[in-house]
Amino acid sequence: MPEKIDLYINEANDYARDIGAPTWHPHVSVVHYDEVGEIRHTLNRYNVYGLFLQREFPENLTYGIGRYHETSGSLLALSPGQIGGRRDDGTRRQYSGWVLLFDAQFIQGSEIERRLADYHFFSYNTNEALFLTEEEKDVLAGLMANLYKEIQADDSQYNGQDDIIRDYILLILDYCRRFYTRQFKEMTTAGGDILSRFQQVLIDYYDKGRQLKDGLPSVKYCASELCLSAGYFGDIVREALGESPKDYIRGFIMMRAKNLLLSGIGVTQVSEQLGFEYPNHFTRFFKQMTGKTPSRFFAEQLRK
Secondary structure (H helix, E strand, O other): OOOOOOOEEEEOOHHHHOOOOOOOOOOEEEHHHHHHEEEOOEEEEEOOEEEEEEEEEEOOOOOEEEEEEEOOEEEEEOOOOOOOEOOOOOOOOOOOOEEEEEEEHHHHHOOOHHOOHHHHHHOOOOOOOEOOHHHHHHHHHHHHHHHHHHOOOOOOOOOOOOHHHHHHHHHHHHHHHHHHHHHHHHOOOOOOOOHHHHHHHHHHHHHOOOOHHOOOOOOOHHHHHOOOHHHHHHHHOOOHOOOOOHHHHHHHHHHHHHHHHOOOOOOOHHHHHHOOHHHHHHHHHHHHHHHOOHHHHHHHHHHH
C-alpha cells in the first residue's frame, strides 16, 4: 500500500512555508537549514525541481523508488513527479545544509531548460545519490550561500535579477554534473566490476534462454539486474567505455551472431537463438552493423 503523502510541493516556496523558513522569490526557494531550527519530517511529492545538500539525512529516507539509508553528507536531486522525504512521525530534528527548489516556469526558454536533458541526476534512483568530498561540499555550499543572498537583494534599481539567479542555478547544476562525473570515474576504477558484471548479465541472459521468451536484452533489464537506474547505468558505461549501453549490447549480440553463423547454423535459427522476433529483423540488424547480409558474411568467411 502506498505511503500517505504529508506535503505536496506544487510551488517552489511550499516547503519553506511548511518548515517556517523565509521566502523571497515566487519561483525559487533557497532554505538554509542551519537558520531554521528543528523541523518536522514530511514525505513530499514534488512538482518542482529540487537539490538537497545536507551534512546528514534522516534514516530510511524515501528517495525515488526506494529507501535511502545513507545518513552522511550527500546531495539528492528531485524532479517533478518524484516522491522524497520521510513520513511525519511526530519527531523534530535540526539539520545542517541547503535546499534549492525552483519551478519549471522559471526556467522555461532558458539555458537551464535547454540543457536539462544533460542533468541526468534528476532521474537517478535511491542508491545513486552524489557522495561529495569535503571540497565539493564547500563549493556547492558557497554557491548556495551566494544565491541565498541574491534572492534577498533589493532589485528595485536593476531588473536583471532573475537572469543572475538563473546563472547561479545553472552553475550549481554544472558543478553537480562535474562531481557526478568524478563519482563515475571512481566507480569505473575502484568499483569497476560493474562493467564485468554487465557482460555477465548478458551472458546469463542467453545461457538461461530468456531471449526465447523476452526477446533481445534491453538496457533497462541490465541496469535493473545491477540495481541501477537506466540513466545512472548509462552514464557509468559511457564514462568507462566511450559508448552507450545500447551500443555495447548491440556489439555483444553481433559477436554472438557471427559465432553462431560460423558454426553452420542457418539464419532463421540464429535469429531465434538471439531473440529476434522475425528473421528479417535479424538480417536488417546484421546489415546495419556490418554492411553485409548474414548470408554474404558466411559466404565470405568460407572463402577465406
